[in-house]
Amino acid sequence: MAYEVEYVIDSIEMGIGANLQHLLWIYDLQERIRFIKHLAKNTGVLSVAQIRGHVRQASTPKTDKMVISLGDQEQEVIDRLTRGSSKRDVVSLVGMAGIGKTTLAKKLYNDPNIVYHFHCRAWCSVSQVYLKRDLLLNILRDIEGLTDEIHEMSEADLEQRLRQRLLKNKYLIVLDDVWDVEVWNVLERSLPDDGNGSRIMITSRLRKVALEAKPDSDPHSLRLLNRDESWKLLQMKIFHEEGCCPEELVDIGEQIAERCGGLPLAIVAVAGILEKTEKELEQWKLIAKELNSRVIGDAETRCKDILQLSYSHLPAHLKACFLYFGAFQGEKDVRFSKLIQLWIAEGFVQKKEPRSLEETAEEYLLDLIDRSLVIISKKRSKGGVKTCRIHDLLRDLCQSQSSEDKFLQLVTRYDEPYASLLDSDHWVDFDSYYPSNPVKYESHRLCICLKRKVFVDSRPSGPSTRSLIFSASSDTYPRRPYNLSFIPRHFKLVKVLDLECINIGHSFPAEMEFLVQLRYLAISGDVGSIPRSISNLWKLETLIVKGLSGMVLLPDSLWCMTRLRHIHVKKQAAFSMEDEMSGNSFQLENLVTFSSLSLSFGMDTEKILRKLPNLRSFSCIFLDARDSSQSCNQFPRLDFLPQLESLKIFYAGRTRKPGEFILPLNLKKLTLSSFGLPWDHISSIGRLPNLQVLKLVSEAFDGESWDMREDEFPELRFLQLDSLNLVQWNASCDHLPKLAQLVLRNCKRLQEVPYDFADIPTLELIQVQRCGKSLEESVRSIDEATECIQVLISRSYS
Structure with missing residues (x-):
C-alpha cells in the first residue's frame, strides 16, 4: 500500500481533494494496516494472494458488507x-x-x-x-x-x-x-x-x-432474526470490521438488540443512533431507556417506534432533508443530483466555506446514509452516490411527520378532493372526471401524485405554495401533451416547480416569466426553444428541460442569469449562430454542471466555453462546423476549465481525425463516443494525472490493436470498453496499477483480457456482457488464477 500512502501525502501537499476526504483516506489506510498486523500475529505468514483477499474484505464499504448470513x-x-x-x-x-x-x-x-x-x-x-x-x-x-x-x-x-x-x-x-x-x-x-x-x-x-x-x-x-443474529447485526452496523463490542457495553447492547424484536430494519435504525453517540455505557443506557419507554406491541409497531426515535435524534439541519424524501411518492430510487439541487433550492443547505453548496449537500446525504436512514441503491463509477432510496416504512414516517409538522402535503388520487367520491356508491372514472371548480391548497410544499389528466383537469391552485412537485401515477397516454398555462397564474409564489414527468407540448409557457421567485424549474416536452423572457427568472439556479426529441435552442439572454448553477437538457441544447456571435460580456460564473450542449469544431466553441469558467461537470455533442470557412480538425482546447472533473463528449458528425486532446489536468472522469480515432491518440488522455474513470463507447477509437504505454493512466480505477472493434489488447498489470473495475460490453472481436491483469493488486471486478467466447474464456482463466477478483459474465444470447 506504499503507493496509496504516497498518493495521500501528495494530494494534501498539492491541495487535491477536500480535508475530509484526506482524513477518510488516512483512516482507511490505518485500518487496513492494523488489520494486516492482526492477521500476521494471529495466523502466521500469509501468501500475497491471501493478504490481498483479506485486505479487500476489510476495506469493502460497509453499505455492501453489513448483511447477516441466514x-x-x-x-x-x-x-x-x-x-x-x-x-x-x-x-x-x-x-x-x-x-x-x-x-x-x-x-x-x-x-x-x-x-x-x-x-x-x-x-x-x-x-x-x-x-x-x-x-x-x-x-x-x-x-x-x-x-x-x-x-x-x-x-x-x-x-x-x-x-x-x-x-x-x-x-x-x-x-x-x-x-x-x-x-x-x-x-x-x-x-x-x-x-x-x-x-x-x-x-x-x-x-x-x-x-x-x-x-x-x-x-x-422470511423469519425474524433470533437473539444471537440480532446482536451480531447490531455489532456489525456499529463497529463494522473492527470486531467485537467493548466488554462494558455487551450486556446493554444485547438488551437493545433484543428490544428490536428481530426485525432487521429496526436493528439497523438503532445502530444508526448508537453509532452517532459516544460509545460509553451511560450514553447507551439512555438509548435503552428511550427504547423501553417507546417500544411496545408487535414487531412492526416496534419498528415504527424505533424509526420515530431515529428521526428525533437527527440534528435540526438534517430533519428537513430527511422529510423531503416523502415528496417522491412515485419513485423508488431518487437521483442524487436531483435531490441535492432540490435541497439547495429549498434553502436547506447552508454554505460552508470553502466547500460548495453541492459538497455540503453531499455531506448531509452521507450523514443520513451513515445513520442508516437512507440506502445507496446505485453508485457512480468513481464511487459516489448515483441514486438512493429509503425503506417504505421510513417513507411512511416522512409523510406522517410532514403532515404533523405541516412540512409538506402529499396529494394522491385517494386524497381530497376525491375522497367523498370514493366513499360514495357511484363508480368514478378518474380519467374523465374533474371538479367544476379549481382545487385550492394552502400548504407551503405541495407534492401531487395523480394521473396526468386528473391533475390538469382539476386545475389546482396554491396562493401561498412555494414548492410544487408533480409525479404521475399510471396513465394510458403518458406522452400526450397537456396545457399547463394555469400553473403560473395559480402558483404565483412558487420557487420550486418540478413538472419533469408531464409533457407541456411544443411551446414554453409564456406566463412562466412571471414566476420571479423560481429557483428550480424542471419541464418536459417537445420544446424547440426557450424564450428570451426566461431571463426574468433572475433567481433561477437549476433549469432542467427533458426534450423528447430534436434540438432545444437557448437564448442569448441566458448569459444574464448569473445565479444559474445547473443546466440539464436531455436531448441537445444549442445557442443560435447569432447568439454565439453576440459579443455578450456576461459569464455564468456559478454554473457547475451543463448537459447536453451541442457544439461545432471552430473558434466559436472556445468563446462559449470561456464564459463557463467554473464548470465541474460537462456533457457535449460535437458536430462539424456549420460554416465551412470555420472547419478545422483541431479539437478545442479545454485546459482553461481548471475546475472540470467530469466530461462526456459525443461526436455526431462525419468521420474526422481531430488533433490531440488538450484537457484540464484536474479531469477525473471522461467518456468518449463515436470519434473513430486511431489508438495512438489515447496517449494525451493517458497522461492526465488525476483521471480515475474512462469510458470508451461506440467506436470512440478505431483500430484492431491497442498497445498501452508506460507511465500512462497512473490513477485510473474504472475502465469501460463498449462497442469497440478492438481485437488485440497489449497490456500488463504495470499499465493500470490502480484499476479496480473493468467493464467490457459488446466487444465481440476482442480476443482476450491480458492474463497479467490477475496481478493488479487493486482489481476487484471484471464484468463481461455480450462479448465473444474467446474473451469470456480468458476472463475465466483470470478468475481461476486468483480468489480476489470477482468475475461476472453475462453469456451471449443464443
Whole structure:
C-alpha cells in the first residue's frame, strides 16, 4: 500500500481533494494496516494472494458488507431458483415490512452461482405506484441496455422486444415489492417459457399476491432474526470490521438488540443512533431507556417506534432533508443530483466555506446514509452516490411527520378532493372526471401524485405554495401533451416547480416569466426553444428541460442569469449562430454542471466555453462546423476549465481525425463516443494525472490493436470498453496499477483480457456482457488464477 500512502501525502501537499476526504483516506489506510498486523500475529505468514483477499474484505464499504448470513433461508431459495422443474417458475419471498426481503433477494441476485446459472438477469422495483411501460424499460435496461430507439417504442413493441430478447435464454427476473398480482399478469406474456429453467422471483408483503402468482406452491416466508443474529447485526452496523463490542457495553447492547424484536430494519435504525453517540455505557443506557419507554406491541409497531426515535435524534439541519424524501411518492430510487439541487433550492443547505453548496449537500446525504436512514441503491463509477432510496416504512414516517409538522402535503388520487367520491356508491372514472371548480391548497410544499389528466383537469391552485412537485401515477397516454398555462397564474409564489414527468407540448409557457421567485424549474416536452423572457427568472439556479426529441435552442439572454448553477437538457441544447456571435460580456460564473450542449469544431466553441469558467461537470455533442470557412480538425482546447472533473463528449458528425486532446489536468472522469480515432491518440488522455474513470463507447477509437504505454493512466480505477472493434489488447498489470473495475460490453472481436491483469493488486471486478467466447474464456482463466477478483459474465444470447 506504499503507493496509496504516497498518493495521500501528495494530494494534501498539492491541495487535491477536500480535508475530509484526506482524513477518510488516512483512516482507511490505518485500518487496513492494523488489520494486516492482526492477521500476521494471529495466523502466521500469509501468501500475497491471501493478504490481498483479506485486505479487500476489510476495506469493502460497509453499505455492501453489513448483511447477516441466514444460511438456512438462503440455501432453500437458491435450490428453488436453480433446481426443480425445467419449466418457467415463480419463486416468492414474503414477509412483513423491514424483515429483509429485498436485502435477501439482492444478495441472491448477485451470488456468483446465480449469476453463472442464468444467461441474463434483470431487477425491477415495482411498488404500489407503477407504469407498465416503466417496468418493461427497467427490465430491458438490465437485459440489453437502453437506446433512443427503445425509448421511442410503443408499449406493445416493448413487450415484443423483451420477449424476443428472452427467447431461448435461461433468465432470472426479480420483481421487487409487488403489491398487486396484476403486475405479474401484465408482464407474464412478455416472459417466455422455453423449458430451460427460467425463474421469476417476487418479493411482497402480501402472501395472497404470491399465492395468486403461483397457486400450487407455498411462498418462502422470511423469519425474524433470533437473539444471537440480532446482536451480531447490531455489532456489525456499529463497529463494522473492527470486531467485537467493548466488554462494558455487551450486556446493554444485547438488551437493545433484543428490544428490536428481530426485525432487521429496526436493528439497523438503532445502530444508526448508537453509532452517532459516544460509545460509553451511560450514553447507551439512555438509548435503552428511550427504547423501553417507546417500544411496545408487535414487531412492526416496534419498528415504527424505533424509526420515530431515529428521526428525533437527527440534528435540526438534517430533519428537513430527511422529510423531503416523502415528496417522491412515485419513485423508488431518487437521483442524487436531483435531490441535492432540490435541497439547495429549498434553502436547506447552508454554505460552508470553502466547500460548495453541492459538497455540503453531499455531506448531509452521507450523514443520513451513515445513520442508516437512507440506502445507496446505485453508485457512480468513481464511487459516489448515483441514486438512493429509503425503506417504505421510513417513507411512511416522512409523510406522517410532514403532515404533523405541516412540512409538506402529499396529494394522491385517494386524497381530497376525491375522497367523498370514493366513499360514495357511484363508480368514478378518474380519467374523465374533474371538479367544476379549481382545487385550492394552502400548504407551503405541495407534492401531487395523480394521473396526468386528473391533475390538469382539476386545475389546482396554491396562493401561498412555494414548492410544487408533480409525479404521475399510471396513465394510458403518458406522452400526450397537456396545457399547463394555469400553473403560473395559480402558483404565483412558487420557487420550486418540478413538472419533469408531464409533457407541456411544443411551446414554453409564456406566463412562466412571471414566476420571479423560481429557483428550480424542471419541464418536459417537445420544446424547440426557450424564450428570451426566461431571463426574468433572475433567481433561477437549476433549469432542467427533458426534450423528447430534436434540438432545444437557448437564448442569448441566458448569459444574464448569473445565479444559474445547473443546466440539464436531455436531448441537445444549442445557442443560435447569432447568439454565439453576440459579443455578450456576461459569464455564468456559478454554473457547475451543463448537459447536453451541442457544439461545432471552430473558434466559436472556445468563446462559449470561456464564459463557463467554473464548470465541474460537462456533457457535449460535437458536430462539424456549420460554416465551412470555420472547419478545422483541431479539437478545442479545454485546459482553461481548471475546475472540470467530469466530461462526456459525443461526436455526431462525419468521420474526422481531430488533433490531440488538450484537457484540464484536474479531469477525473471522461467518456468518449463515436470519434473513430486511431489508438495512438489515447496517449494525451493517458497522461492526465488525476483521471480515475474512462469510458470508451461506440467506436470512440478505431483500430484492431491497442498497445498501452508506460507511465500512462497512473490513477485510473474504472475502465469501460463498449462497442469497440478492438481485437488485440497489449497490456500488463504495470499499465493500470490502480484499476479496480473493468467493464467490457459488446466487444465481440476482442480476443482476450491480458492474463497479467490477475496481478493488479487493486482489481476487484471484471464484468463481461455480450462479448465473444474467446474473451469470456480468458476472463475465466483470470478468475481461476486468483480468489480476489470477482468475475461476472453475462453469456451471449443464443
